[in-house]
Amino acid sequence: MKKAPLKKLTVHLTLLFLVFLGNISSAQEKTIKEITIIDYLHELENSFSVKFSFIDADLVGLQIPKSNTDDLESSLKHILRNTPLEIQKLSERYYSIILKNKLSICGTVLDNFEDNAISGATIRVLDGKKSTISDNTGTFYLEDVPRNSVIQISHLGFKPFLTKAEYLISSTPCATITLALSYQELEEVVVYKFLTDGLAKFSDGSIQMNTSEFGILPGLIEPDILQTAQSLPGIKSVDETVSDINIRGGTNDQNLILWDGIKMYQSGHFFGLISAFNPYLTDKITIIKNGTSSIYGDGVSGVMDMRTKNSIETSFFGGAGINLISGDIFGQVPLAENLAIQFSGRRSLTDFLQTPTYNTFSEKAFQDSEVNTDNDFFFYDFTGKLLYDISPDHKIRLSLIHINNDLDNITTNTNDNEATESSLDQINISFGGSLESEWTDNFYTQANLYYTQYRLTAFSITENASRQLYQNNLVKESSAKFNTIYKIAPTLQWTNGYQFTETGIENITRINQPFFESSIKGVIRSQSLYSEFRLETEDKNFFAQFGGRLNYIANINTFEQVLVEPRLSISYEFAPYFKLEALGEFKSQYTNQIIDLEQNFLGLEKRRWTLADGNVLPIVQSKQGSFGINYDENRLYIGVEGFYKKVTGINVYTQGFQNQNQFNGEIGQYLIKGVEFLINKKTNDYSAWFSYAYNDNNYTFETITPPNFPNNLELKHSFTLAGNYNYNNFKLGIGFNYRSGRPFTEPSTNNPVNTSVVPNEINYNTPNSSSLPEYFRADASATYDFNISSSIKGSVGASILNFTNRKNILNTYYRLNETNEIETVQRVSLGVTPNASFRVNF
Incomplete structure (x- = not known):
């Protein structure tokens, strides 16, 4: 009885011992399963009396499974199968081993x-x-x-x-x-094809243009960025320029224009008729009319944020083109797998080739100025960008842009036959850099720096130097910005940041006879803290973005001020295809453009940038709210939006008055109440749309009689009917624009001239009590794409602006001549303006 347990214990111990031996054997097998290739070659040399020649550095670190083959040929095949090596037999005994290419x-x-x-x-x-x-x-x-x-x-x-x-x-x-999973936040597209390819509306109310996918719009054969913006409801230019875009009745200087995060103080060529930004390297343009994100400061009327291509391509791409005004070239060159450069350049043909397009542009730009049509004028721009990926999570970008307009003109006085030589230079040069870092799947940082300089210089001198005039407007601005983005949850994002900006502006006027000199300089430093939450439910039915900015603004000579600016954007899909939108914002800005009609630059550029001083020019502030509803069933979009916008702290100097209030310097405000409506039917082949905008836009200046009157930029009613059609590689666009005439002030019919003062003055009626005739323009354009080779694509295009040749009156004002008689001055629109282009892309 006692032996049985002992026997059983012996069996158990034996089994445990065998398992232990098996584990040891298995471990030994694992430890010798792979050996270094150098050791393996030495074994073969000893076993088969052969010699292998190789470079030790090529074979260091290489391992090979242990093989028990008994012949040399099988062993060599084993090496070829399991290593990146090539074996060359030199003789029966000697072999050479190298790494495969x-x-x-x-x-x-x-x-x-x-x-x-x-x-x-x-x-x-x-x-x-x-x-x-x-x-x-x-x-x-x-x-x-x-x-x-x-x-x-x-x-x-x-x-x-x-x-x-x-x-x-x-x-x-x-x-x-x-x-690793990527949690990059993507914005929901509400309208996939908005008016034309490459235009999309997002949940936060912003509209984005993607130039790489851009379709065609009436009158445009190339994607002019600022011209395209005017196809959107609520965005117009009362004088047909891209340098004077009015967003919901605001002045152009109330728009924040950014290029790669750099604030731009010049946006146009040919005195505002052509956009100064190359569209072919501009990847996307975000346009915001209301509900602005708290990351943006400045721009009480709207934001246009342009971003160039930001990713490194492995192969070269580019293109070039020419039209009846200018030629351009662009491209991106990869220097390494993580390094590339972008470039673009454009130069006008205007100083050596006068085309029908140039002649029409000249008539429009130089009317009512001191400039002869026989002048020496040209413009150019170029950009550069360095893209460097330190790693997939850390990226450096450096950007540069240079814009130049140059005009030389000679006029001869018919009275004394004396010639006057004049020049006008408009130059903008800006550069900036950014560091984008993704520290975790949920935490990102962005650091931005930029410096921008704008200079407008006019100089005129008579033949005998008896009269000399020098005018200069100089803007220098530098800024640093840092913001963080933290993804709290898949549906919730939190953004925080800080921005410091220093802006210096100088205005100089110098006349030799009679001697006069004026030099006004100012510097403002601003610091801003901002925070914002962004929430979007998983089903995409509800979106909310809310936050604000805390601004400390100080003019080093006159004032300091603290401003709080809340921001809000909400959209809710309350039924299939139906969405409600509510947007609101408080904004401020301390840069303005003075419109000086007496001391202008050759009668062309009447606008001078200047800084708020807290007295004559206070900080401009705006409050805006809007509510809208839209229906989007992918093929059909219908949207209506009502808005209320109040802008305070404006001075008559910034509004372009050409009546009795031109020089008084009153401070007031304007209030706009309006409605915007758009219906857009689209298919894969065509898109047709009709838009209507109503604006009730009125000034309030308490010291002017009467204190309330229509805004200089009021366009009571605006209509657009347009469409485009695509057939294979052919694209056609046609459109019609109609709007009410803008207000202006006529002289009094009873007593038009006040002769009791020296010099005599015009007696005007109530401010802006008259209206110009209504405006109508019809435009058309067409392009055709084709393949030149397997890697080169070509495109030709033609367009006609104002093909009905209607002479629209853009502005009317009055002045006294040398005999104290009233002269009527009218600025008219572009006439029939043809254009044609040829492009290649590779």
């Missing part, structure tokens, strides 16, 4: 969350043309891959993964690559 690679792509296979991942050789995708098990294979190449593995929703090809040498099993 081309490799076979393979891998299995998984997510790093649950190790699920990722099918459809793109695997690309960055310095070559090879690529493939992973199969349904996440596995991929590529042959003949250069040894030193870098492999990029990417998939929508995951962060890109970079590795060297030699790390993915084909073996069994293939190497495993795990991709």
